[in-house]
Amino acid sequence: MIKEYKTIKQVANPLMVVEGVEGVTFDELVEIELPSGEKRRGKVLEVNGSKAVVQLFELAQGINLAQSKVRFLGHPLELAVSEDMLGRVFNGMGQPIDGGPDILAEAHLDINGLPMNPAARAYPAEFIQTGVSAIDGLNTLVRGQKLPIFSGSGLPHAQLAAQIARQAKVLGDNETFAVVFAAIGITFEESEFFIQDFRRTGAIDRTVVFSNLANDPAVERIATPRMALTCAEYLAFEKGMQVLVILTDITNYAEALREVSAAKKEVPGRRGYPGYMYSDLATLYERAGRRQGKSGSITMIPILTMPEDDKTHPIPDLTGYITEGQIILSRELYRKGLTPPVDVLPSLSRLKDKGIGEGKTREDHAGTMNQLFAAYSRGKDAKELMTILGEAALSEDDRQFAKFADAFEQQYVNQGNTTDRSIIETLELGWDLLKMLPRAELKRIKPEMIDKYMPKD
16 A cells, blocks of 8 residues: 655755655655646655655656655666667666657566675676777776776767777677666767767667766766666576676766765765765676676676876776776877777776686787787887987887887777777787887797797788
């Protein structure tokens, strides 16, 4: 029996206080009926005796304290899931916005889910090909991994996100691959860019899109990534698919968290963000992974824009603690015209060693990866020295390394947004570049690998 209350005491967007309630539980879904008959939704944020604090999903405007009715529905916010979600576009609350019919649900799942039990996790070990050399060759993405992209305002992270969603695949037979793409607090133009790009390239057929716009309520922004992860869990663990979840932009999510926290008058933590932001982000990130006994997996690429390009800002800082590495986009490389502007030296994939090698990519992958890192680092040092002392002060070897660094950026990193390179093409390109260096300097690759794979002129 659903009880109806007319005891709204206070409304302060996005919160509402209802008094005299009984049997109400945390996270319960709430329906508010206005005198006009219009219905709005919210969820229980806090219960204190007979008083409930409700978080509104829509604007508070028009809610009449005396005449509006409140119903507590007895269950949390749920998402209707089905395989028919593939190829569809939803808003941040899981409602279709592409003009298509409602989903015929196979199940209704609580969007809050649970972080995966560490004892039930299977170790990430299989390679995922993104088609982007700077990721595949040097900071490899592994199935079940959480690998964020740290970007900055104005950098082309949206284009990189669309490219990865379009190109990503798992190598091997009989593997069904799907992408769940959640756009959080982005502009209408950005949302249209993603949707049109997926439709133009046909990637929409294997993609589920959740789009929350900047002018949508902040509370919806908090629900959007949870909707996406609930959909991903269903496809991965009920339907056995390999699912890649892309969340952009986590910074907008954290801003919405701060806004709701301020409305609740909570004591702020670093830079005004709530003190529980670390655990809140963990409830999202830790839903990715592989489960023992299940063939499916969830791999996650959260994208966040670092305010003022500051890696020590709370959002990238806390994200770095929870996830397994980071891909960093460089403003300096972007100014040079490189696309995508991935700064490979500070970027890191902590699980890359587990997803490469014979039977996964190729036996020479680890050696070429280490050699490219070392050579590019030495080349950048040589270029800095050249700026201070002039080219004449460098040894012949250092001049070669400086040339290598330029060629590496222009040919390996700079591949554009439409080029899809297989892992073999990426490895061959690495060998072509290493050919510029004296063989005696290739100290990180086994001699037999050099004999086997180095191009013969």
